[in-house]
Amino acid sequence: MVHLSVVVPCFNEAEVIDAFHTALLAALEPTGHPFEICYVDDGSSDSTLGRLRQLAADDPRVHFTSFSRNFGKESAMLAGLRMTAGDTAVLMDADLQHPPELIPRMLELHRNGYDQVIAQRDRSGEGAVRSALSRTYYRLVRRCMDVEVVDGAGDFRLLSRRAVDSVLSMPESNRFSKGIFSWIGFGSVSFTYQNVERAAGESKWGGRRLLNYGIDGLLSFNSRPLRLAIHTGLCLFLTGFLYAGWIITDDLLNGVDTPGYTTLLTAIVALGGIQLATLGVIGEYVGRIYHESKRRPHYVVSETDSRSRNRPAGPALECTAGARQTS
Ligand code: UDP
Numbered sequence: 001m002v003h004l005s006v007v008v009p010c011f012n013e014a015e016v017i018d019a020f021h022t023a024l025l026a027a028l029e030p031t032g033h034p035f036e037i038c039y040v041d042d043g044s045s046d047s048t049l050g051r052l053r054q055l056a057a058d059d060p061r062v063h064f065t066s067f068s069r070n071f072g073k074e075s076a077m078l079a080g081l082r083m084t085a086g087d088t089a090v091l092m093d094a095d096l097q098h099p100p101e102l103i104p105r106m107l108e109l110h111r112n113g114y115d116q117v118i119a120q121r122d123r124s125g126e127g128a129v130r131s132a133l134s135r136t137y138y139r140l141v142r143r144c145m146d147v148e149v150v151d152g153a154g155d156f157r158l159l160s161r162r163a164v165d166s167v168l169s170m171p172e173s174n175r176f177s178k179g180i181f182s183w184i185g186f187g188s189v190s191f192t193y194q195n196v197e198r199a200a201g202e203s204k205w206g207g208r209r210l211l212n213y214g215i216d217g218l219l220s221f222n223s224r225p226l227r228l229a230i231h232t233g234l235c236l237f238l239t240g241f242l243y244a245g246w247i248i249t250d251d252l253l254n255g256v257d258t259p260g261y262t263t264l265l266t267a268i269v270a271l272g273g274i275q276l277a278t279l280g281v282i283g284e285y286v287g288r289i290y291h292e293s294k295r296r297p298h299y300v301v302s303e304t305d306s307r308s309r310n311r312p313a314g315p316a317l318e319c320t321a322g323a324r325q326t327s
């Protein structure tokens with residue numbers, strides 16, 4: 001019997017948390033596996049924390065950690081994974097978009113020897129514009145990134161203990177979990193399920209947050225944008241060189257007669273634009289280095305349940321592979 005830990009990040013989910021908890025228990029209890037549920041309250045401003053306190057008081061299998069403010073889903077997932085003591089961990093959302101009924105199937109696939117079982121959603125019921133944009137993004141990302149990220153394969157997945165420990169061994173503070181899960185490797189298998197609408201409440205992902213998440217993803221796992229800048233620079237230099245050669249030859253053969261105002265202006269504007277964009281890319285990386293070098297903890301804990309095994313947020317580099325949270 002594998003011991004299962006379910007990790008659930010929650011941010012303002014008071015409206016659905018009870019329904020979610022009931023559905024989760026209904027899915028877990030018949031499997032016969034011992035389990036624990038690790039909720040992380042990501043600084044909710046509604047009554048989520050109160051609900052979690054109650055759930056933990058009523059059931060010793062429920063644990064929770066609450067953050068001092070909203071630190072984002074990535075930090076919440078990290079805190080949740082640090083709480084786990086099971087042989088496997090399942091990461092899932094609290095809004096019932098990740099159907100708990102799929103967990104037995106994930107366990108089944110895990111028994112076949114896979115360290116990561118990924119439940120991949122299709123895009124049914126999603127707005128046409130949004131799904132077209134996501135598809136384009138993934139096509140772009142696949143070409144630009146050193147790790148493979150798959151469209152629809154989000155955070156709903158089962159990880160074996162060693163996969164969890166590997167994820168925890170990555171100290172970076174700019175956490176892009178899709179990339180992290182792919183980077184750690186191990187045998188993985190995925191299956192598709194039909195996309196479900198959020199049960200209640202609102203998605204926290206507006207257009208701007210999604211765009212920033214997309215840029216994060218592109219920059220977190222490689223330095224190819226910098227390489228692209230070098231290539232663009234080289235191409236421009238070569239073109240300029242050839243053009244200059246052509247003008248000089250033309251001048252020598254036919255005499256000087258070109259005012260060339262338009263050409264000059266176009267060249268200056270285009271070059272200026274490219275230089276600014278490149279500077280922006282470099283700036284992003286420098287910003288990241290600055291951010292990482294501060295080695296801040298990923299989150300600050302304000303409260304845990306009395307039995308929680310979670311340690312308070314330590315320095316980012318404190319957590320190492322194989323470190324299991326006990327006591
Ligand atoms: N979430 C979180 N912190 C945040 C935003 C979201 O812990 O800052 C949680 C949220 O409670 C939910 C999951 O992450 O359990 C997914 O969030 P959401 O449903 O808003 O995202 P979507 O499904 O639209 O991608």
Ligand code: MG
Binds near residue numbers: 093
């Ligand atoms: Mg959702």
